[in-house]
Amino acid sequence: MSTDRISPSSSLVETLRALARERTQDARPAHPPGKPEPSDSPKPVKAKQDVQWLRQRLHNLALEADLANEQSMLQARTQVVREILLWEFGSEFRNDSQFVPMVDAIGKTLEADPASLQRFLDLMADLRKV
Helix, strand or coil: CCCCCCCCCCHHHHHHHHHHHHHHHHHCCCCCCCCCCCCCCCCCCCCCCCHHHHHHHHHHHHHHCCCCCHHHHHHHHHHHHHHHHHHHHCHHHHHCCCHHHHHHHHHHHHHCCHHHHHHHHHHHHHHHHC
């Protein structure tokens, strides 16, 4: 059975994906149920890459990061969040007005959870092995 999991510690990646989806749902204007969306409303952007592409990209980011340096880990986390969002929603999403605020909001959400740093370090260590 195939899975979208990046690594054994990829629950953090799945959390990031869920946060991103939640933020995009909040950013979409509401319309009455049962009625079609207006034609001028933004359509969800679909990912254009497969999970192997994302795994390789995150592996490369993990190799570039210094696991012992907190600043390097913060920068890596921002890059990882950006990569996951672009993978999940497509590269055109970087031009969306919600892209940067979403990256910032997810970063702040992760900072609020002290355990997320350790999970991120575990993810980066696992990604280095791939």
